[in-house]
Amino acid sequence: MTGQEEAQYKKMTETPIPKLILKLAVPTIISMLITSIYNMADTFFVSQLGTSATGAVGIVFSIMAIIQAVGFMLGMGAGSQLSRLLGQKKNKEASEVGATGFYCAFAFGICLTIFGLIFLDPLMSLLGATPTILPYARDYASYILIGASIMCASFVLNNILRGEGKATLAMVGIATGGIINIILDPIFIFGLKLGISGAAIATVLSQCISFFILLSFFIRKKSLIHLSIRNLSKKPAVYGGILKTGLPSLCRQGLASVATVALNVNAAIYGDAAVAAMSIVGRVFMLLLSVLLGFGQGFQPVVGYNYGARKFDRVRGSIKFSLYCCTGIMLVLATLGFIFAPQLMMLFRKDDAEVIAIGTLACRAQCVALVLSPVSVLCNMLFQCTGKAALATFVSACRQGICFLPLIVILPRIIGLYGVQLTQPLADVITLILCVPLLSRFLKGLKVEEENYLKKAAAGETA
Secondary structure: OOOHHHHHHHHHHHHHHHHHHHHHHHHHHHHHHHHHHHHHHHHHHHHOOOOHHHHHHHHHHHHHHHHHHHHHHHHHHHHHHHHHHHHHOEEEEHHHHHHHHHHHHHHHHHHHHHHHOOOOOOOHHOOOOOOOOOOHHHHHHHHHOOOOOHHHHHHHHHHHHHOOOOHHHHHHHHHHHHHHHHHHHHHOOOOOOOOHHHHHHHHHHHHHHHHHHHHHHHOOOOOOOOOOHHHOOOOHHHHHHHHHHHHHHHHHHHHHHHHHHHHHHHOOOOOOHHHHHHHHHHHHHHHHHHHHHHHHHHHHHHHHHHHHHHHHHHHHHHHHHHEEEEEEEEHHHHHHHHOOHHHHHHHHHHHOHHHHHHHHHHHHHHHHHHHHHHHHHHHHHHHOOOOOOOHHHHHHHHHHHHHHHHHHHHHHHHHHHHHHHHHHHHHHHHHHHHHHHHHHHHHHHHHHHHHHHHHHHHHHOOO
């Protein structure tokens, strides 16, 4: 084990839990916030082009969610595995996992680009574009699809760095691209008069910049993981392990895409204003949830490392600290969001009273449910980073799959537009109810696992 590797291991397994989680979470929260802000910047600047253009951003978000779903599946699958491997001091195997996830992401992105550009118009219609939204959606999506491989691979690089506890490096790559995107949006949309295409070009260029910054950390050996093509695995078990561990992320992000399509299709019945309003609300809550997700991604490598190192007391301490901290943060954000919901909507479409009214109710309903989100999000990440793939997959499928999809089909047929606005908050409540007993069972199982490990250690059977 090299000096760098030994120092990283010591940091992850001996630093006090609150200090370590916050040290890893703060850069991750910043990078997640900037990512959400530049997604909101697209919506904000495009909203100046009209209600139909605003709706188009919501439609194309489904494609971006697919790219993100696969990127997170491969990135979180590789990152969660390699954090446990590094905790077990198996650095060579960790590099093999990281490189395999990276090259698989690139291959998927190329396939999506080819398929998406060939079937562009039918795809946009399938995702919920109305005839008036379709031209805008087509212009926006074509550039996003061209950048799919870079975007997907960036998610993997980002999660590999987080998985080994290098959250600050991950933040630098993501944050730089996000800030550049915010700067380029108005220049391309209004200055160069490229309209909605300018927003997409700005997004792709900023993603390319993020990709090359992140890649440079691996080239300059700032990471413990080596991405040489020689490390691309030929073992089916490695691919299976990445997919199995990353499946919860695919479910979470993939179902988010399906849920967005279902939401857009049902909102479209009530016109472009409803599609635009729900698109804006979706982006606002991406911003609020990004704080929770960022904290969770700082929590994951701590749990993964210490679970791999069999330091069970630190695993329990991480769970307790993160639940208390995240619930407090979400309570503050939910309160602010509830109070200022009309003003948030007016930032985007101040001259469209219908969009403001629809969005305000949806925003306030989701704020009420936001306080419940830490339990389900942290459960999902906890199960994933400790190798409980089946549990993690179930939890990730709940919020926008098992709970959301039946509700979005049933509620609008019973209470009309209110059903579209209230589906997500109700799905969040049901998800919480399902997660509480699962978390309790995990903690009891962890205690049994610790007792068995201590018995083996006393008998001299552990490595």
